[in-house]
Amino acid sequence: xxxxxxxxxxxxxxxxxxxxxxxxxxxxxxxxxxxxxxxxxxxxxxxxxxxxxxxxxxxxxxxxxxxxxxxxxxxxxxxxxxxxxxxxxxxxxxxxxxxxxxxxxxxxxxxxxxxxxxxxxxxxxxxxxxxxxxxxxxxxxxxxxxxxxxxxxxxxxxxxxxxxxxxxxxxxxxxxxxxxxxxxxxxxxxxxxxxxxxxxxxxxxxxxxxxxxxxxxxxxxxxxxxxxxxxxxxxxxxxxxxxxxxxxxxxxxxxxxxxxxxxxxxxxxxxxxxxxxxxxxxxxxxxxxxxxxxxxxxxxxxxxxxxxxxxxxxxxxxxxxxxxxxxxxxxxxxxxxxxxxxxxxxxxxxxxxxxxxxxxxxxxxxxxxxxxxxxxxxxxxxxxx
Amino acid sequence: xxxxxxxxxxxxxxxxxxxxxxxxxxxxxxxxxxxxxxxxxxxxxxxxxxxxxxxxxxxxxxxxxxxxxxxxxxxxxxxxxxxxxxxxxxxxxxxxxxxxxxxxxxxxxxxxxxxxxxxxxxxxxxxxxxxxxxxxxxxxxxxxxxxxxxxx
Ligand SMILES: [Zn+2]
Numbered sequence: 001x002x003x004x005x006x007x008x009x010x011x012x013x014x015x016x017x018x019x020x021x022x023x024x025x026x027x028x029x030x031x032x033x034x035x036x037x038x039x040x041x042x043x044x045x046x047x048x049x050x051x052x053x054x055x056x057x058x059x060x061x062x063x064x065x066x067x068x069x070x071x072x073x074x075x076x077x078x079x080x081x082x083x084x085x086x087x088x089x090x091x092x093x094x095x096x097x098x099x100x101x102x103x104x105x106x107x108x109x110x111x112x113x114x115x116x117x118x119x120x121x122x123x124x125x126x127x128x129x130x131x132x133x134x135x136x137x138x139x140x141x142x143x144x145x146x147x148x149x150x151x152x153x154x155x156x157x158x159x160x161x162x163x164x165x166x167x168x169x170x171x172x173x174x175x176x177x178x179x180x181x182x183x184x185x186x187x188x189x190x191x192x193x194x195x196x197x198x199x200x201x202x203x204x205x206x207x208x209x210x211x212x213x214x215x216x217x218x219x220x221x222x223x224x225x226x227x228x229x230x231x232x233x234x235x236x237x238x239x240x241x242x243x244x245x246x247x248x249x250x251x252x253x254x255x256x257x258x259x260x261x262x263x264x265x266x267x268x269x270x271x272x273x274x275x276x277x278x279x280x281x282x283x284x285x286x287x288x289x290x291x292x293x294x295x296x297x298x299x300x301x302x303x304x305x306x307x308x309x310x311x312x313x314x315x316x317x318x319x320x321x322x323x324x325x326x327x328x329x330x331x332x333x334x335x336x337x338x339x340x341x342x343x344x345x346x347x348x349x350x351x352x353x354x355x356x357x358x359x360x361x362x363x364x365x366x367x368x369x370x371x372x373x374x375x376x377x378x379x380x381x382x383x384x385x
Numbered sequence: 386x387x388x389x390x391x392x393x394x395x396x397x398x399x400x401x402x403x404x405x406x407x408x409x410x411x412x413x414x415x416x417x418x419x420x421x422x423x424x425x426x427x428x429x430x431x432x433x434x435x436x437x438x439x440x441x442x443x444x445x446x447x448x449x450x451x452x453x454x455x456x457x458x459x460x461x462x463x464x465x466x467x468x469x470x471x472x473x474x475x476x477x478x479x480x481x482x483x484x485x486x487x488x489x490x491x492x493x494x495x496x497x498x499x500x501x502x503x504x505x506x507x508x509x510x511x512x513x514x515x516x517x518x519x520x521x522x523x524x525x526x527x528x529x530x531x532x533x534x535x536x537x
Binding site for chain 1: 398400402404411412414447
């Protein structure tokens with residue numbers, strides 16, 4: 001029987017567009033030291049390490065091996081997980097599985113990226129099929145733009161509606177000292193920013209970031225001894241639907257729809273909008289803030305924009321989304337999904353400082369990969385039954 | 386095993402992707418590399434807990450997991466701990482073969498540094514031999530600011 005698992009400590013770097021003062025493993029170390037401090041543990045207490053990034057963003061492979069000075073992996077069991085954009089959320093799910101196995105009591109989970117070290121689109125393109133997609137592929141932004149365009153066409157929303165999502169996240173980011181972009185923007189700013197790929201403007205998309213995040217997970221045998229109010233992982237789900245770019249359903253994201261439905265069912269969530277207190281959504285561009293919460297079952301299809309305009313997802317609203325400022329304010333890719341996990345757990349543990357949502361009992365984090373994959377995790381204040 | 390390709394023309398795609406990576410060395414490595422470039426000195430960093438002296442320098446001691454802060458100078462003389470002679474010219478080898486790759490433990494260091502031996506005759510290479518660095522004329526802040534090590 002699997003063990004129940006809780007998050008007992010988290011740590012992040014202060015994410016920046018570029019960190020010339022540290023190399024990859026030195027960056028990793030900053031997050032690891034902060035997570036150990038948060039859990040009041042030392043490296044000796046850690047039984048195993050799970051680490052990941054997207055190798056092709058730095059062009060240095062095998063981070064599980066070369067980063068042990070930073071990760072603390074010297075003479076410990078360590079494994080790498082990497083799944084593209086979902087790397088960070090896969091790390092959270094993988095760390096959960098390893099801890100739940102009962103073989104390791106305390107597992108250190110690390111996600112990181114130095115996006116400043118490569119040409120992001122060039123690197124991303126290496127993940128696509130060389131025969132069918134690469135010769136005609138215009139990069140990640142264009143793939144997202146196609147989804148936004150399809151949704152606009154079906155429901156008649158405009159780029160002004162999407163811009164409202166960017167405005168929300170950038171406002172929230174001002175409360176988060178770890179976020180990269182901490183300056184408020186207006187709808188007009190978004191619409192006046194350069195058009196990257198119709199209908200996506202510069203301020204509709206995530207930046208490129210250097211940063212790392214570490215999360216310490218503990219089995220039910222030790223979790224409450226380490227942390228009096230840990231964030232319990234209630235369940236996880238993920239879906240992949242894609243081989244070639246033409247495979248995914250434009251304007252409604254199937255991987256989110258089926259992953260979320262499975263998670264709600266497993267965890268007994270009947271009305272996610274009413275039961276969940278906060279969501280950290282891996283939302284790499286503004287339109288996803290509308291489309292993907294529909295797929296998640298928060299609100300009916302076609303009603304996303306109205307819900308965003310109502311302010312329900314702002315701080316103080318019915319269901320705040322991205323109190324951290326989310327991905328539009330900060331995107332160290334291999335860390336991004338794990339930052340969502342750390343932020344959601346911080347909300348449960350009441351440690352989110354300026355960005356704390358009051359009285360959080362249930363929180364959700366998600367991950368998204370370039371191939372329209374979705375990971376989703378549910379955390380609770382209560383130990384799951 | 387040989388696949389039967391009769392009647393099949395196997396189409397091959399060549400990579401057209403060239404990703405322009407650039408790597409930040411970080412403050413610790415930069416301190417080492419600029420000392421090498423500007424002063425032709427080889428520096429090391431020492432762990433305050435276990436006393437290990439690292440070349441190349443590292444910000445954190447992998448055993449003690451504590452920050453290293455104490456810089457010192459090592460060498461310039463050192464000892465070859467192991468070597469090999471590369472005799473096949475590969476794309477990754479910039480010099481003309483034979484090239485002698487060696488681990489050199491500089492005097493005062495606990496760890497060895499990977500570099501090259503500059504020898505007229507590679508058969509003169511020996512583990513345990515004493516060597517000294519030959520610095521490059523044009524130094525740009527890489528470990529090739531040491532051209533290689535030659536017999537002391
Ligand atoms: Zn030490």
